[in-house]
Amino acid sequence: MTKLVPRSLAGQAFVLQLVVVAVIVIAGSTLALLDARRDGDSAARQQVVGIASALAQSPSTAAAIESGAATPVLQPVTEDVREDTGVAFITIMAPDRTRFTHTNPTLIGQDYLGTIEPALQGETFTEVYTGTLGPSVRAVAPVRSSSGEIIGLVSAGITQQTLAQRWRDELPQIILIALAALGVSLIGIWAIRRRVLRQTHGLGPTELQVMYEHHDAILHSVSEGLIVLDRRGVALANDEARRLLSLPDGDIDKDVLPPFLRSFSPGARDEVHVTGDRVLVVNRSHVPGERSPDTEVVTIRDRTELQGALGELDSMKVFAESLRSQAHESANRLHTIVTLVEMGRGDEAVKFATTELELSQRLVDRMSEAVGEPALAALLLGKSSQADERGINLTITDDTELSADAEDVPLSGQELITVVGNLIDNALDACDRDDPWVEVTVRQEKDELLIQVADSGHGMDPDEFARAMQRGYSTKSGGEQGRRGLGLALVAQVVNRHHGTLTAEMTYGSVVTVRVGKEHR
Known part of the structure; x- marks a missing residue:
C-alpha cells in the first residue's frame, strides 16, 4: 500500500487534490442529476395543471358536457392537445368517474382510476398514481357550468417513464461538463504539483519536517550569530545574532541594524567591526539562485574578549x-x-x-x-x-x-x-x-x-x-x-x-x- 503513495510532498499533495476534486465533481454531477429530476417533476406538475385547468375552464368543454355529446366533440380536441403538449393522457369525465375521453378509445365509458374527491370539492390538485398507462404525475381540475355547478372533471397526466427519459436526455450534457471540470482541475493541480516539486526539491513531508527541526535546532544552538538579509530587510536572525547586535524580539527592520549591515556586500571575509560595546568579526556570503539575487548570509563572531x-x-x-x-x-x-x-x-x-x-x-x-x-x-x-x-x-x-x-x-x-x-x-x-x-x-x-x-x-x-x-x-x-x-x-x-x-x-x-x-x- 505504501508503494501506491508518492514519497514527495508534491506527489502526495497531487493525489490528495485529485481525490478531493474527483469527489467534488462526482458529488456535483449527482446533485445536478437530482436537481434536473426534481426540476423535471416540478415542471411536469405545472404543465399538467396548466393543461387540465385550461380545458376545464374552456366554455366549449362545459357546453359539450351539457349537450350530451361530450365524447364526439371533446375526444378530437383532447388528442390534439395531448399530441401538441407531449403529455401521456387527457381524460374528461363525469362526476361519477365515467370517461368521456381517453388516449385509448376502448377505455371510454369506463371508470376513471385515481383520486377525484378534492376536485369534486372545487379544488385543482396533483398526485402520483398508477393508472392504465402506468405510474404518472397527473392533475385533476373541476369543470363548472354557467351556474357554477361541477358538471365534469378534466385529468391530464405524464407518465414517470416519460419524465425519467427527459432527465436521462440531460445526462450526457452533465457528464460532459463534469469531465471538462475534471480535466481543467487536473491541469491546475498538475501545475501546482510541478511548482511544489520544484520548490521542495522533491522532498517528502517527513524529510521536510526533519530539515525544519534540524534547522531550528541549529539556529538556536549555534555559537555564531547568523543573519539572512534580502531586499525586504532581515529575513532571519538567530538568538546569538540578536544578542551580539542588541536586536529586538520579533520582526527586525533594516534600519535598526548597524551601518555595516545595511548595504549588500557579499564575499566579505573576516571583517572586523566595532559596535558600541563589542568587537565583531563578520563574514558575508551570497545565496545562490535566481530567486534570491540580493540575498546574503552573514555570520558574526564575538571577538570582544x-x-x-x-x-x-x-x-x-x-x-x-x-x-x-x-x-x-x-x-x-x-x-x-x-x-x-x-x-x-x-x-x-x-x-x-x-x-x-x-x-x-x-x-x-x-x-x-x-x-x-x-x-x-x-x-x-x-x-x-x-x-x-x-x-x-x-x-x-x-x-x-x-x-x-x-x-x-x-x-x-x-x-x-x-x-x-x-x-x-x-x-x-x-x-x-x-x-x-x-x-x-x-x-x-x-x-x-x-x-x-x-x-x-x-x-x-x-x-x-x-x-x-x-x-x-x-x-x-x-x-x-x-x-x-x-x-x-x-x-x-x-x-x-x-x-x-x-x-x-x-x-x-x-x-x-x-x-x-x-x-x-
Whole structure:
C-alpha cells in the first residue's frame, strides 16, 4: 500500500487534490442529476395543471358536457392537445368517474382510476398514481357550468417513464461538463504539483519536517550569530545574532541594524567591526539562485574578549621586548665595565655603571610613584623602550599622575591598557620620521581622567578621524591604516561606554585627547 503513495510532498499533495476534486465533481454531477429530476417533476406538475385547468375552464368543454355529446366533440380536441403538449393522457369525465375521453378509445365509458374527491370539492390538485398507462404525475381540475355547478372533471397526466427519459436526455450534457471540470482541475493541480516539486526539491513531508527541526535546532544552538538579509530587510536572525547586535524580539527592520549591515556586500571575509560595546568579526556570503539575487548570509563572531586578551598580550609582548632590549644593553654595559677594570680604570668603571643604573632606576621609580596602576606603568616603560629601539623620542610628561586607588580611576586596568596602548601605537606609527617624537600624559583631574597623546605627525582630518572611530578595518588589510583604524575604534568603544569624549586637534603636533568622568564608571 505504501508503494501506491508518492514519497514527495508534491506527489502526495497531487493525489490528495485529485481525490478531493474527483469527489467534488462526482458529488456535483449527482446533485445536478437530482436537481434536473426534481426540476423535471416540478415542471411536469405545472404543465399538467396548466393543461387540465385550461380545458376545464374552456366554455366549449362545459357546453359539450351539457349537450350530451361530450365524447364526439371533446375526444378530437383532447388528442390534439395531448399530441401538441407531449403529455401521456387527457381524460374528461363525469362526476361519477365515467370517461368521456381517453388516449385509448376502448377505455371510454369506463371508470376513471385515481383520486377525484378534492376536485369534486372545487379544488385543482396533483398526485402520483398508477393508472392504465402506468405510474404518472397527473392533475385533476373541476369543470363548472354557467351556474357554477361541477358538471365534469378534466385529468391530464405524464407518465414517470416519460419524465425519467427527459432527465436521462440531460445526462450526457452533465457528464460532459463534469469531465471538462475534471480535466481543467487536473491541469491546475498538475501545475501546482510541478511548482511544489520544484520548490521542495522533491522532498517528502517527513524529510521536510526533519530539515525544519534540524534547522531550528541549529539556529538556536549555534555559537555564531547568523543573519539572512534580502531586499525586504532581515529575513532571519538567530538568538546569538540578536544578542551580539542588541536586536529586538520579533520582526527586525533594516534600519535598526548597524551601518555595516545595511548595504549588500557579499564575499566579505573576516571583517572586523566595532559596535558600541563589542568587537565583531563578520563574514558575508551570497545565496545562490535566481530567486534570491540580493540575498546574503552573514555570520558574526564575538571577538570582544579575545581583543582584550590580545591587548594584554601585546602589553606583555612590549614589556618582554623591553626586557630583551635591556638585557642586550646590560650585556654591552657589562662588557664595557669589565674592560675598564682590566685596563686599571676602576673609578671610571664604577661611575659608568652607577650612572646608567641611576637613570634606569629613576625612570622606574618615577613611573611607580606617578602611575598607581601596575599594568599601565609596565606598558609605559615597555613603550619607552620600544620607542627608543625605533629611534623615536617618547616622553612621559611630568604632569602624568594616576591614583593607585582603583575607585578613583574611571577606567579599569584593562581599559587603560586598551586606550593608552592603542593611542601610543598610533602615535609611534604616525610621527614624522624626520623629527620623531611622542608625548604622553595620563592625569587624574578631580573627577575626570585625562589621557593625551601627541606626536609629530600630520594627524587625520575630521572626516577621517570620525570614520576611524566608528568602524574597524579588515584584519586582512594589514598596514598602518589597519592598525590605526581598529585601534581608534577600540578606544572610541571604551570612551563611549563611559560617556566620555575623544577629540583630535593640530596644535604643537597631532594631539588626541580622551576625557572620562568618574561618575560614568
